[in-house]
Amino acid sequence: MTESGSPSERIAAELRRRIVVGELAPGARLPSTRRITREWGVAMATATKVLNRLREEGLVRAVPGVGTVVAGKPEPAVGRARQSQPAPQRPSREVPQQTAHGDGRLLAEPAGARRVGAGGERDLTRERIVVTAVRVADEEGLAALSMRRVATELGVATMSLYRHVPSKDELLRFMMDMAFGEQPLPEPPASDWREGLETVARLQWRIYRRHPWLASTMSFTRPVLAPDAALHTERSMAVLAERGLSWEEMAQTAVALAAFVCGLAVHFEREAQAEQDSGLSADEWMERVDDEDHERLMANPEQFPMFDALNRGPEIDMSLEALFEFGMARMLDGVGSVIERRGDG
Template structure:
């Protein structure tokens, strides 16, 4: 049975083939598809992305998604390319990554969206690796830290962690574009790290840095599941809870007499609604409760 996004794409494809939607006509937006078919935004986006990859539709700035392949224009003159700003390139790249994932991003694709030559992009953002760094910096920068000092160490860390989580939630490609061991040295990411370090002045410096990295790694680690979960829902048409409901018999067979699961009443008599936002908040609370013990020890002089 086709997944929901495939059924939506097939419907639009049929309308195009029969002439109901003609060259240049606007096709339903993601929000219109969400309302019409009762699907999530990720599913509606996947349907439009599928049609874009087939060359049946393309995005037109200021209009939306329209029928037909993108207009291929010859390389623009240097005068026209010079009007393009770095912000234009970075924001276009972020929009494409949000829609199709970071793996689908290419300088050629961005140039096509902007109607300029591929080489014209390099004077603004450098190569793709440099562009991704600027995308990371811009995406994090859209979630600035509040002015003024926090009320306490816990609020300072919670604020930074939740802002990072919000950025990851908006840009599902973002956690995969950031590393822990060799972090990207971009201003907005460093400012988030600094916000955590300012809350840890009672700790020995190397300990404080490890704690800061642990907080960052925890938020990113949970966030890495956001994109895979969205893709799984697109491909299967099932939410996490719906998928879990279909696994009850298999879970019962695998857990059998395992005491931990049996104590929970799994699978009979146990209801568990898996939610990544709840998982994030629960884990953050555990992490900060443990950190509170560490800080108390650091503040208590040895007797």
């Protein structure tokens, strides 16, 4: 895309030009995402996409503890060609096109053109709007999502979207429902209550991992009425039926387990952003925690005896996956104890 493209494409083109002409030499550090946001007045997600594009093109690379640096100077002809062509899309994050089923649900169709294209507003549908919005959120984060941005991606006027989607809140509801509908619950339901609850929890975990923005849109005090998301609560209560629990206990169990999964999944998007900002993975960051802070914490074993003992023991897995597995198992243990007490009663 040319200079008339999206903000991330225009900024990437300018940084690409600086690399080509030698203003940024091999090994030189590129502006950080925070500096890009200040210099160009864009969102953090847009700045992240800029650096991602340049990494995909092989022009820059992330160096732990340093940031993003120029990998090498391309040939001028290659540089000019890259400025005039769209940056390659990341296939691992691509969301397939969707079509409407007879009952209104969105179903995947073969990957193809990702924008409305020549048809413009004539071919605009709610389904295309939602698919485009999900792609933007998947690739750049929820902060980059707006009705205007979606309209730009589709090549239509912003106001035309409102004929199909009344508001951004409604758009988020449709996006949420599409995300949950992509991976339906297995049929038939498990006959064992524990297996049934674990199946629902693991499916939610996979959905949140596929769409890192999704967890931050969920609310358990003001829930959004999204049918495909509500089916998860329905299934969780159904596998608990006839186990001696009250309706209140079944509902609270289903919601508490979903809230636990969602609460951990919120960190998917946060970690992705932190890794882009710092150039460090979570493990690398932990290894480079400021030595003075670490020493200050460990220097007083009387005040922090548990931390002192922990530091002297074997390495412990504190990844999100490990916390999910441990927390889910302990919650299901608790549900099992309640069911046993009801049976004894």
